[in-house]
Amino acid sequence: MNISNLFKIALKAIAANKLRSFLTALGIIIGVASVIAMLAIGQGSKRSIRKQISEMGSNMIMIHPGADMRGGVRRDPEEMQTLKIEDYESIRDEARYISAVSPTVNSSGQFIFGNNNTPSTLYGVNEDYLDIRQLKVENGEIFSEQDIRTAAKVCVLGKTVVDNLFPDGGDPVGKVVRFNSIPFRVVGVLKSKGYNSMGMDQDDLALAPYTTVMKRILAVTYLQGINCSAVTEDATDLAIEDITAVLRRNHKLKEGTENTEAEVDDFTIRSQEEIATMMNTTMDLLTILLGSVAGISLVVGGIGIMNIMYVSVSERTKEIGLRMSVGARGIDILSQFLIEAAILSIAGGVIGVLLGIGAAYAVKVAANMPIFIQWWSIVMSFGVCTFIGIFFGWYPAKKAANMDPIEALRYE
Numbered sequence: 001m002n003i004s005n006l007f008k009i010a011l012k013a014i015a016a017n018k019l020r021s022f023l024t025a026l027g028i029i030i031g032v033a034s035v036i037a038m039l040a041i042g043q044g045s046k047r048s049i050r051k052q053i054s055e056m057g058s059n060m061i062m063i064h065p066g067a068d069m070r071g072g073v074r075r076d077p078e079e080m081q082t083l084k085i086e087d088y089e090s091i092r093d094e095a096r097y098i099s100a101v102s103p104t105v106n107s108s109g110q111f112i113f114g115n116n117n118t119p120s121t122l123y124g125v126n127e128d129y130l131d132i133r134q135l136k137v138e139n140g141e142i143f144s145e146q147d148i149r150t151a152a153k154v155c156v157l158g159k160t161v162v163d164n165l166f167p168d169g170g171d172p173v174g175k176v177v178r179f180n181s182i183p184f185r186v187v188g189v190l191k192s193k194g195y196n197s198m199g200m201d202q203d204d205l206a207l208a209p210y211t212t213v214m215k216r217i218l219a220v221t222y223l224q225g226i227n228c229s230a231v232t233e234d235a236t237d238l239a240i241e242d243i244t245a246v247l248r249r250n251h252k253l254k255e256g257t258e259n260t261e262a263e264v265d266d267f268t269i270r271s272q273e274e275i276a277t278m279m280n281t282t283m284d285l286l287t288i289l290l291g292s293v294a295g296i297s298l299v300v301g302g303i304g305i306m307n308i309m310y311v312s313v314s315e316r317t318k319e320i321g322l323r324m325s326v327g328a329r330g331i332d333i334l335s336q337f338l339i340e341a342a343i344l345s346i347a348g349g350v351i352g353v354l355l356g357i358g359a360a361y362a363v364k365v366a367a368n369m370p371i372f373i374q375w376w377s378i379v380m381s382f383g384v385c386t387f388i389g390i391f392f393g394w395y396p397a398k399k400a401a402n403m404d405p406i407e408a409l410r411y412e
Helices: 003-016 018-057 085-094 128-132 145-149 159-165 210-218 233-250 272-315 317-325 330-367 375-401 405-410
Strands: 060-065 068-070 073-075 098-113 116-125 137-140 154-157 176-179 182-190 206-209 225-230 267-271
Touching: 003 018, 003 330, 018 272, 018 330, 018 375, 060 233, 085 098, 085 225, 085 233, 098 128, 098 159, 098 210, 098 233, 116 128, 116 159, 116 210, 128 225, 145 210, 154 159, 154 176, 159 182, 182 206, 206 210, 225 233, 233 267, 272 330, 272 375, 317 330, 330 375
Parallel strands: 116 206, 154 182
Antiparallel strands: 060 225, 060 267, 068 073, 098 116, 098 176, 098 225, 137 182, 154 206, 176 182
């Protein structure tokens, strides 16, 4: 019996039980659609996070005070006062692979202008901070080196702060706003960056000279952090080595020898590359988890095909016996039922692919979630569903092919 006749017989058998065939393929449809949609959401989220990190500065390096043991008690890093102005100046003057460096201190409080007020965070930085964080001044200008030396009460506002303090759309440049009880003259407005992938508003901030925040608001002589930018992303590790050497020397930390252990660093250094790698690993694990959960539907769909094929073999026992009695070989019977299983799984796969792509775009529109459909996810889902259909259809088909024609004809 040729292949074309086997296909015609399989199609007639499927058409004779349309509803049952559709319900059989439904498991495959849902499985394929789920895998494609879940992988699209996972990959879209991963790409969105990478984009956000890149916008923050892919070669950014962040230095913070490290936890320390005092009297057997591990202290909170935020309570440590190990970073000084001298550390910032040493890094600026001596680190070879640094293109920009800025000290950072910050304080949260209430910005007030007239009858309007809004809570936000005031960051004390220098001019390099804009390059490090890839920020731009849209209106006005950034404060000057002279403002930093004199601890001038000037600031640059983020777009969210401007919208809340000046709801009528007035120009804030030149106006005086208060941060808690301290007046600041607005010299510029930052260009909007919107929300990041974590849902944080990147425009809800204000920048001021770090000397101003240290002296007039926090009354401290230490830094809460230092932000740097490596000359290139590839030079990030070299820059970290330079910074580590400078800080260990400044803090008089002893290097380890064969007989002595090195002192624990009282600072921590993190790079965006490290954060990006960690986030990518997390998102990859999440994507695999989502894909695996969705893939269970494919297995369930395959079991459904196996179940229906068993029923079909039982219902058509006499037909099988008749075909074998007039010359059909076991391989013909086997091929007939395998083709039926393959048609069900392939048809379910095609519908599932279309449904999965549609579901992914529906999620994008309805939930405003980033998606990215990769061609390999479609090929993989389609290939797996075809394999599952044939795999689970094999045993019922083999059972049909091994029937004794005389016993099959006697079957009631």
